[in-house]
Amino acid sequence: MFAVLSTRRKALARVALVAAALAVAACEPMPSGRAPALDAGAPVPVALILPGGSGNSTDEMLARNLKQAADLAIADLQGVRIDLRVYNAGSDAATSAAMAKKAVDEGAKVILGPVFAEAANAAGVAVAPAGVSVLSFSNNTDIAGGNVFVLGPTFQNTANRLVRYAARSGKGRILIVHDQTPAGDLGARAITSAASRSGASVVGTASYPFSQQGVMAAAPQIAGQAKSAGATSVFFTADTAGALPLLAQTLPSSGLSSQSAQFVGLTRWDIPSATLSLPGLQGGWFALPDPGLAAQFNARFAAAYGEQPHPIAGLAYDGIAAIGALAKSGRADALGAASLTQGSGFAGVGGVFRLLSDGTNERGLAVAQIQNAQVVVIDPAPRSFAGAGF
CATH class of the missing domain: 3.40.50.2300 (Response regulator)
Structure with missing residues (x-):
């Protein structure tokens, strides 16, 4: 309306302002009070719910970049193995809930994604009884809380x-x-x-x-x-x-x-x-x-995949980095809420960040x-x- 934007900026605006663009479902994800137990020494089953599969070119590009960033993070982990399982759900809330439930039924101990607020809220509601946390790529703080965390900048x-x-x-x-x-x-x-x-x-x-x-x-x-x-x-x-x-x-x-x-x-x-x-x-x-750290990630991503990452692709790297750091402890409850919200936080592609008990996040800016x-x-x-x- 006011300015001419590049396609890349439009993609960012669609995701970054999801808090304003989507009406969040009335259901609230609630913590179950327990965390799924990890099998020490075995790969950690992580579900990645992506906005792919809808045919929308912007969503497909975002889904691809999120998966690529997650793969970069997995390659960087030391002392822990991640079994990454990808589920495409488009932007539909009902499909995201179904994919989240399927992922947990298939053994996922934590869910990374979805992107859009309604979808993340629905996924959180679907898997709350199992005690599985959802680390969403959304920045909509209205959906944060219970077993749902938002990784996006707020x-x-x-x-x-x-x-x-x-x-x-x-x-x-x-x-x-x-x-x-x-x-x-x-x-x-x-x-x-x-x-x-x-x-x-x-x-x-x-x-x-x-x-x-x-x-x-x-x-x-x-x-x-x-x-x-x-x-x-x-x-x-x-x-x-x-x-x-x-x-x-x-x-x-x-x-x-x-x-x-x-x-x-x-x-x-x-x-x-x-x-x-x-x-x-x-x-x-x-x-x-942190511009220096962000530039390093962008350069690594471009070298690996031949394109610049979507502006929120780094959130997938951050999520894997946090999961890997916690799983490395070998504790069965490493992915419980108390561990996810540890005060020292985690090292992300743009600097230090931590998840808060209300489901929001704090990032070093x-x-x-x-x-x-x-x-x-x-x-x-x-x-x-x-x-x-x-």
Whole structure:
């Protein structure tokens, strides 16, 4: 609607905003209080539920990349063997539930996937009685909890990182600017929640209809509100596929720029890379996984498979890495909730991450600034959960 996107960016938007695009089923997965026992010394049966099989080219590409990333992770494991079993379920919730139940009946001790929120929720409900955990590729925190964990990057995790950094940097008087959409509302709530725990304060909230006309009409009011509230930072929930480019153009012309208040983005401002050239975003902050580690994974993936990985392909690597690290202990209950949520977390392709008891996740993120159309890390991603930023 607002900007021209590459096919790769469209694929990312479809997955990364699944929290806003899907209505989650009413059923709640519940923990059974027990974990499936592992057979010490035997390969660990892991089910991988993929969005393949629907005929949709984007889903097929995503399914292929997720499987390839999982294979890379398995090859990297030492001291533990993984018996990876692939189940294609498209994006259908009922099919995903059936595949999850089939996988457990066939011996799976943990499920990796599905991608889409409704499908992951249905899979969790289907296998909860067996005590099997579902490590979904979704980022929809509405489905998290019980035996369902989300591996995808969440608004809350990003908001926590950026709000804390803003507070430490003297930019803690926050004006929230968000779309009048489910994703915009979710992002605004995440920023508000992060501020309540960080020493920052939300001095105002401004929203706009999700349209060009809506943004253009709201820009003068947003600029005026930032000035009257004494905002030292303006947090945007918009992404590069939507209102962000237009906000970057209209707000400075209305008197609000990154020189008068720090611009901060809850979404990735480096995808697509053309966004980095927008004059209105120069000096702006956003969060991203450790760029060095992410680049290493992308290079390895491209060398192995001759293509760049889908933006969320690394989640499959992370899931296998976590499962392998836990199974290596040799404990029969290694894949129980207590182990999955160990405080020290795991090493992923984009840095350290850990699963939380509420089914969400925490990831080590770097804070980056756009300087002369380039991404410059101004606060590195922590390498452990005792480091800065947590």
